[in-house]
Amino acid sequence: MIKSMTGYGIGSQETEKVKYSVEIKSLNSKFLELNLRLPKAVSDKELFLRGECGKLIERGKVNITTNVEYKDQTAKASGINAELLKKYYVQLQDIALELGGSQNSLFQLALNMPEVVSSNEEINEEEGEILLDAFYDAVKSFNKFREDEGAILKQDLQTRVEMILSFMSDVEAVEGDRIPLIRERISQYMDQTVGKENVDMNRFEQELIYYIDKLDITEEKVRLRSHCHYFIKALNASDSNGKKLGFISQEMGREINTLGSKANNAEIQQIVVRMKEELEKIKEQLLNVL
Known part of the structure; x- marks a missing residue:
């Protein structure tokens, strides 16, 4: 919780x-x-x-x-040390007479002298x-x-992680045509620049496989989906806390960033932007989680 x-x-x-x-x-x-x-x-x-x-x-x-x-x-009233007050007052009068000073405020001055007024606020x-x-x-x-506020946060966080998972399904729906389109685009480029008859097809296939492998996002999708499920599991655990969820959200962010950089597809990158928006809202909410 x-x-x-x-x-x-x-x-x-x-x-x-x-x-x-x-x-x-x-x-x-x-x-x-x-x-x-x-x-x-x-x-x-x-x-x-x-x-x-x-x-x-x-x-x-x-x-x-x-x-x-x-x-x-x-019960909380202060006490006055009358004997000490009298001594201060008499001494002040004597000094005032000796110096020829005013005696108008001597009583107030004596009352403010140390230990004249004592508080009854003793350790109880x-x-x-x-x-x-x-x-x-x-x-x-x-x-x-x-706890009540945490229940509201929990619902909001879980909803946003589930939205990221739904965006993953959108990515997979778009991804099916991505590799064939890349292959066709590169093939057309080679035909236009060097001529189809001048292309070593074996070498071309090797380079194409290497290039497409660099654009493959299968691992990123698997890891991101795994992190999302782990986040929800940790969110519902009895020992759940903001720091742990924050670490998981950082891993989610890494996979989303890699997914966007490797996609090489405008539609997927737009979906990735929506994922990042949800992740930022998740991180903001986690700042308020104990």
Whole structure:
């Protein structure tokens, strides 16, 4: 089963005191590019979450947003060190009097001094567990989104590969007259240039066989058809992934290019152009496959 690299998921968990919500968004990327920001109260979970993302999300440009809501606002309220504030304020007053400066903003200045205001956002193990539960809920929703998108991609990819196979049938329908026409054209050219009576027919047949062998596309057709069937098989495999399918599509491209260069036939080359169009669309879609 293939998955899309783009995805979206959200999960939440709550207790009587707090609610954690986790939102996951991802876009295409060759590697895992993770942007993760956590509240200070659960900052000790960052390394663990990054490891889980590597296993559960694998690849993509991923943004994880965490939102925390305290039902009792005093639970996150900051505290003021009154004794330290008084000391700062008195010292500032003494300095202002000594220097003859203004005392209008001394209280605000003292309030902003180091360690006067302390936050209650201490590392909280209970909240960490709530965050993890919300994270796993979000990952579950996120992967379901990826699977649904992957099913759409799978259908599109399979349809396009089957179109390339149908173009192969078109090539074979045209190919029947190709070699006789080439043989007739070369024979007429020889008759016009050197005269039929001056042509060594044995040598002519040898050269013709050599030339026609160079234009033979049987191997290319066999390999291309084989690659197409292998692509569909890999697409439906349980371990299917974008990188593997990308490698197969490269092999398909090589055979299509060789088929076009050896065809020496306008109709076949037009069919090859349509094959290339479908293959390019396949490659574009594979950029979004996990």
